[in-house]
Amino acid sequence: MAALNTPVLNQTPQLRPLNILRDLPAVADLVETCFAATLDSDGRRYIQQMRKAGSDNVFLRWATTAVETVSMPLSGYVWEENGEIIGNVSLIPYRGRGKRIYLIANVAVRPDYRRRGIGRALTVAAMHHARQKRADEIWLHVRDDNPGAIALYLSLGFCERARRTTWQAIPDRGACLDGLGMAVEGRSLRDWGEQQDWLQQAYPEHLTWYQSMPWLSLRPGLLPSFYRLFLDFETRHWTVHEGERLLAALSWQAGTGHCDRLWLAAPPDGCGRAVTALLLHARRQLAWRQKLLLDYPADVHAASIEAAGFQAQRTLLWMQWNETSLPAIT
Numbered sequence: 001m002a003a004l005n006t007p008v009l010n011q012t013p014q015l016r017p018l019n020i021l022r023d024l025p026a027v028a029d030l031v032e033t034c035f036a037a038t039l040d041s042d043g044r045r046y047i048q049q050m051r052k053a054g055s056d057n058v059f060l061r062w063a064t065t066a067v068e069t070v071s072m073p074l075s076g077y078v079w080e081e082n083g084e085i086i087g088n089v090s091l092i093p094y095r096g097r098g099k100r101i102y103l104i105a106n107v108a109v110r111p112d113y114r115r116r117g118i119g120r121a122l123t124v125a126a127m128h129h130a131r132q133k134r135a136d137e138i139w140l141h142v143r144d145d146n147p148g149a150i151a152l153y154l155s156l157g158f159c160e161r162a163r164r165t166t167w168q169a170i171p172d173r174g175a176c177l178d179g180l181g182m183a184v185e186g187r188s189l190r191d192w193g194e195q196q197d198w199l200q201q202a203y204p205e206h207l208t209w210y211q212s213m214p215w216l217s218l219r220p221g222l223l224p225s226f227y228r229l230f231l232d233f234e235t236r237h238w239t240v241h242e243g244e245r246l247l248a249a250l251s252w253q254a255g256t257g258h259c260d261r262l263w264l265a266a267p268p269d270g271c272g273r274a275v276t277a278l279l280l281h282a283r284r285q286l287a288w289r290q291k292l293l294l295d296y297p298a299d300v301h302a303a304s305i306e307a308a309g310f311q312a313q314r315t316l317l318w319m320q321w322n323e324t325s326l327p328a329i330t
């Protein structure tokens, strides 16, 4: 990236850096208000954690030293008027592919202050901060049903790089594959080449800084089995074939939190019934487990995923800043 050329940010009276020691409770309130319409259980947990963190002195002392090194929203900017925080933007640093990456998150302006340029000013401040910290890439994500925010980010030079849907389903012992005409079986070593190729298409390299691929959990062989045994990672793999030809593969990885992850590998224009069969099979086989999550390119096999009883939780546009010169801070 070009050399640093950043004006002093706190020249604007209302715009100032987040003070992690003081601002977290007010920022949590603001984020809760601004995202009320789309908050799911993960979002509510996130806000609770922010509130808890704001009153935990040990955490706060540690956070002030860890701001630019851990992938947590410990830095950012707020917009303050009459002693009240009415706007926020967070910055989360990541490392990936040998690069330093910043994710801009929690862009939020109180409803009664919108369309006055505050969201824009906060986002621009975050971009300048990332540049100042020598970021190689600046990213953000936004829901596809948020045209206002998308217009804001496009006007600042962000470009869509991926559009992905998070699907979820409850395991179900009664999930039924009858009528699909597909037989689900285990995975063998010879399936791996194609499975790996399709996984690389579905989970592209340029997003692995955010969501790394658990290759050792996914690949077959003795070394990965030892690794999984040693780390107590539970995984299962299923496939559907037509004759000798692999149609699709699905891997399951037990999660430590409140959900388990599925990794779907299938050619984008491949057999939808194979995808449906695998997902139904997973729901049936994992009836004793918690919620199942599948992150997948939006619109690819969407009808087949839905036919297996999965519901779209959200679709996110992943946008990367794609210009060379930063917009000016106004």
Ligand SMILES: CC(C)(COP(=O)(O)OP(=O)(O)OC[C@H]1O[C@@H](n2cnc3c(N)ncnc32)[C@H](O)[C@@H]1OP(=O)(O)O)[C@@H](O)C(=O)NCCC(=O)NCCS
Residues within 6 Å of the ligand: 034, 035, 106, 107, 108, 109, 110, 113, 114, 115, 116, 117, 118, 119, 120, 121, 141, 142, 143, 146, 147, 148, 149, 151, 152, 153, 155
């Ligand atoms: C998105 C959000 C932060 C924008 O804040 P804001 O202070 O109103 O934005 P700005 O006034 O800086 O808008 C800058 C430009 O973005 C676009 N824009 C912003 N909100 C828009 C809307 N609701 N509809 C259409 N365009 C919009 C416009 O191009 C606008 O310029 P204009 O007012 O000259 O037409 C605010 O609406 C918000 O807090 N929304 C809820 C939380 C959220 O969705 N955050 C984004 C998460 S990715």
